[in-house]
Every structure is written in C-alpha cells, then in structure tokens.
Amino acid sequence: MRHAEDTIAALATARGRAALAVLRVSGPEAVSVVNACFRGKDLTAVPSHTAHVGYLLAPDGAEIDQVVVTVFRAPHSATGEDVVEVSCHGGDFAPQLILESLLAHGARMAAPGEFTQRAFLNGKLDLAQAEAVADLIHAGSTLAHRVSLAHLQGRYSAGLARLREELLELCAYVELELDFAEEDVEFADRERLLHLLDESEATLSGLLDSYRLGVLLRDGVTVVIGGRPNAGKSTLLNALVGRERAIVSDVPGTTRDEIEAEAEIRGLRFRFVDTAGLRQTADAIEAEGVRRARRSIEAGDVLVYVYDLTRGLDAEEAAFLREIRHTRPALRVLVVGNKRDLVPGRIGPPEGLDGTFLPLSARDATSDAAALAPLVDALVAAVGDDLSRADASPVVMNQRHRAHLRRALDAVRAARRAFDAGASGDTLALDLRTALHELGAITGAVTTEDVLDQIFSRFCIGK
Ligand SMILES: Nc1nc2c(ncn2[C@@H]2O[C@H](COP(=O)(O)OP(=O)(O)OP(=O)(O)O)[C@@H](O)[C@H]2O)c(=O)[nH]1
Ligand SMILES: [Mg+2]
Missing domain, CATH: 3.30.1360.120 (Probable tRNA modification gtpase trme; domain 1)
Structure with missing residues (x-):
C-alpha cells in the first residue's frame, strides 16, 4: 500500500x-x-x-x-x-x-x-465504490443517479462480497482434496458443492445480464426519428421534448442537418435525433442529409419511423423497413402513422407490417402531452428491460467490471464441467481461484498500480 x-x-x-x-x-x-x-x-x-x-x-x-x-x-x-x-x-x-x-x-x-x-x-472505500463516485458525478438521469448512489453506498460491493464468500466456501470444500469421483464422499457434501456452484453461476449471470440496462442508464437511449419528407418528424420531435427545437414547415425537405434534443422519460435519458426526410434528391445538401439520416438510423437504439396517414406507407418505405429489420435485428422499430387528426374513423396498421404501430397526431401532441402517452409507453417498452430492476438489484454499468464478471463466470462454468467430469479437487480449486481473483479485481482486493492509475486518471481534478 x-x-x-x-x-x-x-x-x-x-x-x-x-x-x-x-x-x-x-x-x-x-x-x-x-x-x-x-x-x-x-x-x-x-x-x-x-x-x-x-x-x-x-x-x-x-x-x-x-x-x-x-x-x-x-x-x-x-x-x-x-x-x-x-x-x-x-x-x-x-x-x-x-x-x-x-x-x-x-x-x-x-x-x-x-x-x-x-x-x-x-x-x-473499495474500487467499485470509487468508480461509483465518478458514475454519480456523470449520472445523466434519475435512474443512473439512483443506481450510482446505491453502488457508492456499497450495495453492489456487498453483493460481490457475498459471492466471494460462496466461492471461498466452495474452495474450502474442494481444497480438502476430496476426490468427488469416489463413492465414499458424503452425498450431502456433493449436493452442497453443486448447489454452491449453481448459485454462483446464477448470481454471475444475473449481474452480467444487468449490463444491458447499465449501458442504457449510463449512456441513455438513442431514438432516431426517420421517414419521408413532410411526414411530421420535426413536429414529433418538438412534441417529445416539449419545446420548439426543430423548424417545422410544410415545405418537404425542411430538415437537413440532424437535430438532437434530450428528454428524461421514466427516469431514463432519451436522446432524440430528428433527421432529413428520406427521398431521392438532386439537391447536394439535402442528399448529404439523407445519407446522414440513414447512418443515424443504423446506429440508433430505436427507430421511430413516421409516415403520413393521408398518403399511406408506400412500397419503397415498406421495403426499407423490412430491410432494416434484416440488417439491424437489434434495432427496435416503432411505426408512427402521423396526422391522425386528418383521417376520420378507425385506423389499422399498414398491410404487411409486423411490429408496433401507433396512429397519432404529432401536431395535437404539441399542445396535449397525453396524446403522446402510447408512444412514450412504446418507447419505454422498446427499451426492453425491466426498469424496476434498477432499484431492486445491483446493475453493472462499468465495462471493466463486465470483463471481470465474464471471466469469473467462465471459470465457475469450467469448475462445473470439471466436477461433472469427475476431475480432482485440485483442478476445481484452480478454476475457483481464478473466479475469486476476477471478483477481487472489481473491488480492488487484487489490483496492480497500473490498473489503479488507469482508473483514477479518468476522474477529474479535485475528485
Ligand atoms: N394536420 C397535421 N399536420 C401535421 C401533423 N404533424 C405535422 N404536420 C404538418 O406537416 C408539415 C410537415 O411537418 P414537419 O414536422 O416539418 O415534417 P418533417 O417530417 O420534419 O419534414 P422534413 O423536415 O421536410 O423531412 C407541417 O406543415 C406540419 O405542421 C399532424 O399531426 N397533423
Ligand atoms: Mg423536419
């Protein structure tokens, strides 16, 4: 030290x-x-x-x-x-x-x-708590703040400590140099060992699964608003963020540069990107806008595809949506049929569309936020994670932790396989020690000066 x-x-x-x-x-x-x-x-x-x-x-x-x-x-x-x-x-x-x-x-x-x-x-404080200090300072949403605070208070570290204890108990078992392949080993010991291995594996998998939510909390959700010129994309952006961020006009091709605006929804940070209307154009500047729109759609977490109900979804648009589903299966797509106020009667989804369809009036929504409720619900659902998890259990937000957790899980699984294959206690112990080492690296129980310098140099001065 x-x-x-x-x-x-x-x-x-x-x-x-x-x-x-x-x-x-x-x-x-x-x-x-x-x-x-x-x-x-x-x-x-x-x-x-x-x-x-x-x-x-x-x-x-x-x-x-x-x-x-x-x-x-x-x-x-x-x-x-x-x-x-x-x-x-x-x-x-x-x-x-x-x-x-x-x-x-x-x-x-x-x-x-x-x-x-x-x-x-x-x-x-331990290393995970020290990193939580940085997370707390950089928290960009209510949920990210709550999770960082819980980590700072040691909730996450306590969970890791419990896991470490389980693994240490496991090590103690196998280091007795019991040969589990032998008949004379107590059934109870064998059961206990298997139980502990299963528990550790489940805990590690749960932590690793939480990383997806952790990234959402840390980085927010990027929602790209795409569609034909004049579909009402900019109107929808303005309604979603509650202010006149983008210029709206009845001239097709109004938006060229991408326009971003953020809003917090249900404790999560959403970054909305309004894009140039997708069409073939001879205008070089607009064409560049269209190119950027496509690139943003590729890179986003959610695509809100807006079309004008009075015109319908044309064949090219339908083909585009099918194609994007194919090329970017992870991208969640919500299709908004806009200008609902101009189309009387019941409205169904366009033919052949599978997925979420929401008819609405972006223009009405600018003065009546309740009109957006179905879209907001769909956005939160599209995130696809149980946000209440953020309060109930630790959420891994840190890539460094994820790497160690992965290696710990691999080691526990290797121990499980070794056990099933009737390997010696020594072999099992080796795997379990690896898992323990990886967990120790998260809280800083085992670290090198290099690692510490790397972690702390990312902080700001005065912290
Ligand atoms: N009646 C009605 N008009 C709407 C609605 N949403 C948008 N508009 C009108 O549609 C026109 C185009 O709206 P924008 O929001 O600028 O459309 P855009 O998709 O951003 O268009 P580009 O930037 O050209 O790609 C404007 O005149 C809006 O007032 C709606 O829900 N109902
Ligand atoms: Mg626009």
Missing part, C-alpha cells in the same frame, strides 16, 4: 461564477499548509471536524477572501488523511488565487482522481 508523503490541493467545485466554491487539501501537511495562509484561529490547535471563519491570504499577506475552513484529522476524513476544506466565494478569481496560495505554501496540485485514489488506498 502506498502512503502519501506529500500534500495535495485542488478546487473541488466547478469553475466559474457561483455563490461558493470549495477547495480541498489532503495529506500530512494539510493543516499546516492552510494555517500558513489563514488569518483566524490557529488551525494546528483546533479539534477535528470543526469549522472556522477567517481570511485566506496570498503569499504576500494580502487578503484574498473571507472563508470558512473545516478541519478533518486522519483517519476520520474522506481520504483517511488530514483534510482541510476551504469554502470561499465562487467566481473566476478568489478560488484560483487561494489555490495558488496553497501551492505556494507547500501543497502540490492534485492529479485527476487523486483524492479518491487516496481514499481507496486508505481503505475508505
């Missing part, structure tokens, strides 16, 4: 105008560094967890700002070291000048993620 020799400082809050800003100093000299540029109480003599008003001074003794400093003494601090937090006024000057003064008095500028790294090295 590395013990920090030096004292680091950084601005912990975002730059720019704000009522307050916070700077953090951590390390063996944290208290004396701040004390050297603080006019108020003698901070070296104050108890831990106390706050003090005073003036922060520049190296030449000039006052920079009135501040509140809070002193936390090791090991009872966020990093496990002596920590001093300086709350000053926000803006472009005071925080920066204070940072310069702290550096002039012996602190070193913190590297990205260095505070969290020190917290990890001092056992304040």
